Amino acid sequence: MFERILFPTDFSEPSMKVLDYIPALQEAGTREVVLVHVIDSKDITLIASGGQGFLGTVPDQETETQRQLREEIQHRILDTRRALERRGVKVTVRTPVGSPGKEIVAAADAEGASLIVIGSHGRSNIRDRLLGTVSEYVIKNARQPVLVIKRDIVIGR
Template identity: 75%
Template sequence: MFQRILFPTDFSEPSMKAMESIRDLKAAGTLEVVMVHVIDQKDITMIASGGAGFLGSVPDVETEVQRRLREEIQNSIIDTRRQLEREGLRVHLRTPIGDPGKEIVKAADEENVSLIVIGSHGRSNLRDRLLGTVSEYVVKNAHQPVMVVKR
């Protein structure tokens, strides 16, 4: 029924909990996972400015913090992909830059997935909200069924 699913991840705890549900879906016939890690445009601006925000100038060279962050993201992508592949799933990776909610919905449409599996909250992890802003956007705007995994 859900042979090809979309798994948006920011590598937060709720996101990784959603990955556990994907393992269960494998037993129900899931064959392929499109893993999406959106690089938030707002984060790039902050990182590129070295933390100075919009008031600072963008440095021409990569800082140590920027380099470590880039390597951390690359390692997280590789580790998560390997975990899914060990489960016997084919994994396709997308790392768009932009607004996370919009990019997730766009990827789901372009990849022709039958289900989106998303964590209820991401890195911001605001406890006073029922859903995080990204998962809420996806639920409201996706053209596919969305499975929201609670933390």
């Protein structure tokens, strides 16, 4: 039933909890995972500005920051892909640039996903929100069913 799932992640702990559910999804028929990491266009704008401040921008630092970000993303994608492949699923990777919610919904349609499996919260992990803004957008706008994996709640923080 859910042969091809879309797994959007920003590599935060809440979003990576999806990996724990892969065996159960395989029992439900999952054979392929489309791993999606959206490079937020707002982040690119911030990085491209070179951290403009009192001293202006420093082109060498901007280039170095962009290189480091690209390498970190590639490393995390590769690690996540290997973790999925070890569990016996075929993996396709997409790294679109844009607004995360919109790009996730577009990728699900373009890839013919039968299910989107998303963490309830991403990097911001705002404690007082029931859902993160990206997962909320995906739930409201996706044509596919959406399985939301809840974050761990820590009492006393």
